[in-house]
Amino acid sequence: MPFQDFIGQEQIIKLLKISLAENTLSHALLFTGPAGSGKETLAFLLAQAVNCREENPPCGECLSCRKTMSLNHPDVRLLTREGTGIRISQIRALEQESLSQPYEGRKKVVIIRDAEDMSLAAANSFLKTLEEPPPYMIFVLLSGRPQALLPTIKSRCRIFPFQPVPEKLITAYLVKKKALLPAEARIFAALSRGKVGLAVALSEGEEFFALRERAYSFIKGLRKLAKKEIFPLAEKLAQEEESALFLDLCLEILRDLFLYRETGKEDYVTNIDYLEFYQNDRYWQQQRILGAISLLVKAKEDLGASVNPKLAFGAMLLEFKEVI
Incomplete structure (x- = not known):
């Protein structure tokens, strides 16, 4: 894949191309950004470009490029965690390898995943x-x-912070490369929060739309939630394999609802197939929406802090009854 096919990070790519053309590429680079932001993909593109001998590297087609992307190039290595971290034995082995010239x-x-x-x-x-x-050594952390x-x-690396990719670019990429309908692509792009890799992963998940429908039913059903139903529902929600994504989907639906009520514009709606609900529901007034969003965010933080999922969802639902 040539650089121009990479989505986003235009400034980083521009700087890398200049460094390659002028033979001034740093021996140590640090790519920073969340999972799914494209750090590893761009690192391998850079590894291709360094050893590609075609006119506009990386060509993606020559033997060197193909070996790099299939992890079969003798001069390109991906270093990953062993167990809970990267061990000193791995670094010592790397030091020994560094003593020999490229083959x-x-x-x-050397690309070091999760360098921290x-x-x-x-x-x-x-x-x-x-x-x-x-x-002859280049390290990409x-x-x-x-x-x-x-x-x-960090002080010995040239640092490249990866920025969120605009939603429109991700949507266009998913439509073109993954043959998605624009409405579907827009949902994945919105949920990815600027991370192309996450958008692709979501689009390839077979259960995504079933999970989204459960989130939609959950939001619609909150108005009728009885106290006796709280703990059975909390237990059911705790069994969701993708509980964090479930909460994100709930938040996205409420975001749609809030923005549509504020503006009356369909352009702000991600889940366009739920538009009739946004137009006709009279229960979810703005203060209720904001209260629900706050509780969903708190539940997501609790899950991220390893709080027992059943307790996190139970506390959220109890507060729902008080707030909304």
Whole structure:
């Protein structure tokens, strides 16, 4: 895949292309951003470009490019966690590999996924390699939590923070590359919050629309929720395999409802197939919507903090009865 087919991060790609053309690419780069933002995809495109010998690298078609993308290139390596983190034994093995010249390409490229998960011993050992790197080595660190990296490691890297990709670009990409209907693509783009990888993953999930329909039924049914139904419903919600996504879908429906009530414009609605509900429902007034959004956000935070799902949903539903 050439650089121009990558969605978003135009400024980063521009800087990388200039560095490649002028042979000034840093020996250590740090790509930061959440999962699904394209860090690893762009890292492999860069690894292709470094060793591609065609006119406008990466071509994506030559033997070197194809070997890189299939993880079969002898000069390109992906370093990942072993167990709970990246161990010092992995870094020491990397240091040994760094002593030898490239086998086929111009450079050796090491991509380190979740670089913040290096143990302290591993990070300190890796720092020595960064301080005196062989001229043929390029390290690309990927991190969703760069604040957890040693400051001394970050100071030796050129940092590229990945920005959210505009929703319209993601929608267009899904329509073109995944053959989705525009209305479907728009839903996935909105839920991805600017992360192309997440939008693609959502679009490929077979259960997505069934889960969205359950979220829709949940929102519609809250007005009739009886106290005796709270704990059975909490237990049922706790059994959802994608509980965080379920809450995101509920939030997206309420967001649609709020914006439609505020503006009366369909352009702001993501779940356009629920428009009749947004137009005709009279129970969900703006204050109720805001109260429900606050409780859903709190439940999502509780789940993220490893609170028991049944307790998190139970507390949310009890407060729903008080607030709405």
